[in-house]
Amino acid sequence: MLKPLSKKLNAFFITTIMLIITSIMIILCKNYIHMEQSNEIIFFQKMVTQMIYQLEDSSQDFESIADFYHEYRHSIFCYIQDTSGKMIYQTDSDFPTDADTLLERFRIQTKKEDTFIITNDNKPTTNQSGIFEFNGTRNDEYLGILATIVMPNNTACYLSLIYRQQSLFDILTKQAFLYASLWFLSLIAVTIMSYFLIKKALEPTEVMLKSQKDFIASASHELKSPLAVILANAEKLEQLQIDNTEFRKSVKILDNECMRMSKLVKDMLLLASSDAKTWTLCKNIIDIDTLLISLYEAYEPICISKKIRLRLEISESSYPKFCADGERLFQILTIFMDNAIHHSINNKQIEIKTAVAAKYITFFVTDHGKGIPEDDKPYIFNRFYCADKSRTDKSNFGLGLSIADELAKMMNGNVGCEDTDGGGATFFVKLPLK
Incomplete structure (x- = not known):
């Protein structure tokens, strides 16, 4: 009885705790992403500063320094031009977006933010701008820095440095x-x-x-x-x-x-x-026609005495081979019949019928009485449950349907209840054919 409750409590407890843990991990993940992106910006700034210092040293040529940073673990694309705008040197680009498009988007971004390089008395000085963020053509994101480098001979050149940011997936x-x-x-x-x-x-x-x-x-x-x-x-x-x-x-x-x-x-x-798990089953091949006719004959006199019509529907085609405990199944059906007779009204009809599927057979007992209130349906198979809260009906102890439920489970089946069209209730037991 406590197993279903235990399963529900376990599921609720595990779900709640795992939602909390998942939320914490999402927060940690967001913090990690933010930290990685911040570290990338700091790393790019340091690399650019170091590169500028090296380019100021005339003992090394532009090409070797630019190629070194381009071939570094985190490559930097470098575009160098003189003060007239003529290109001096450009490293190869291995980014998803081509170099010309990147430079064009970078220039547009710098113009939007009114970027300029500080000069002193119209004399160029070595300096660098802040960091710009812009996108490529393939959902790739980039960082860019503009810089001015003054050589020992007071000649100046301009650098456009571009670095590809790691994607969220990376x-x-x-x-x-x-x-x-x-x-x-x-x-x-x-x-x-x-x-x-x-x-x-x-x-x-x-x-x-x-x-x-x-x-x-x-x-x-x-x-x-x-x-x-x-x-x-x-x-x-x-x-x-x-x-x-x-x-x-x-x-x-x-x-x-x-x-x-x-x-x-x-x-x-x-x-x-x-x-106590001491119930035993005596399984054998059941003749379904005989079982249904026996049930009909057992309850026909009772229905006649109570002015209730009893109808039996037997399939015209032969029933499949069915192995089960005939006595236990008959007991389930008698519980359904007792319940149907008890709740039926004079001149109404009770129907006994079956439905056969590929792997299951279902037995139905349908009445056209007052039906079962929606509030009572979840509890009708509980022990000692009575829809009549006052318990004025002395003939019903609330055990019959719970016994039917236990018997069906023993035979690897299940019982249920659904509303009958036009009023009433239909009880059924579904059992495996094999």
């Missing part, structure tokens, strides 16, 4: 394995922790339920003997030739209540056997 790929490993390890740890915590939390409830089940089983066994004695003596009293109306009425009430109590004890013993 940044995440570096830590993907780490984050994925942490997430799965967290899931395993939370699952194990959830299992033991919930198991520990439900232990007192399990002990209490077990003691209740043991009490019901013991009480049911103990009640069998006195009930048998009372029934036997009630029969003797009924056989006495006492012509007294009150006496006869009292004996009849006594007999009816004893039969009612006997049925309750029998149902409680069945459920106790189910809880």
Whole structure:
């Protein structure tokens, strides 16, 4: 009984904790991305500053210095021109966007921000601008810096330096394995922790339920003997030739209540056997036609006496081979029939029918009574549940449908209920053919 609750609690606990862990990991991931992007900007600035210092040194030519930074682990594209705008040197570009397009977009970006190089008394000085961010043609992102370099002979040249930023995918790929490993390890740890915590939390409830089940089983066994004695003596009293109306009425009430109590004890013993896992199945090949006809013949007199029409629908084609416990299946169908008769109205009809699928066969008992309220539907297969909260109906203990549910589960099937068109309820049991 506690297994479904335990599964739901485990699922809720694991989902909640993993959502929290996932949220924390997303925040950490965002911080990591921001840190990587900031480090890239700082790295680019340092590389450009170092490159400018080297280019100022006339002992090395432009080509060797520019090529060195281009072939570095994080390549920098370098475009050098003189003060008249004539290109002096340009490194090869291995970026997704071609060099001319990059330079054009870089110049547009610098013009937007009114970039200029500071000079002193109209004399050029070595200087560099801030960092510009712009996009290529293939969703690639770049950083750019403009710089002026003054040589020892007071000649100047202008540098356009472009660096490709790492994409979001590239940044995440570096830590993907780490984050994925942490997430799965967290899931395993939370699952194990959830299992033991919930198991520990439900232990007192399990002990209490077990003691209740043991009490019901013991009480049911103990009640069998006195009930048998009372029934036997009630029969003797009924056989006495006492012509007294009150006496006869009292004996009849006594007999009816004893039969009612006997049925309750029998149902409680069945459920106790189910809880103790001592129920056994006797599977054999069932003739479905014979089973349905037997059910019809058993309830036809009862329906006639209550002015209820009983209809049996048997398939015109032969039924497939069906192996199950015939006695248990018949018991389920009798529970459905008792329920249908109890809730049917005079001159209404009860229908018994089947539906065969590739792997399953379903038995239906349909009534056209008052139906089941929506609020009661989730609970009708619970033990001792009665839709009549006042329990004025003494013939119903709320155990029949729960017994049907237990029996169906034993045979790897399931029971259910749905509304009947025009009013009423249809109960069904679905069982595997093999």
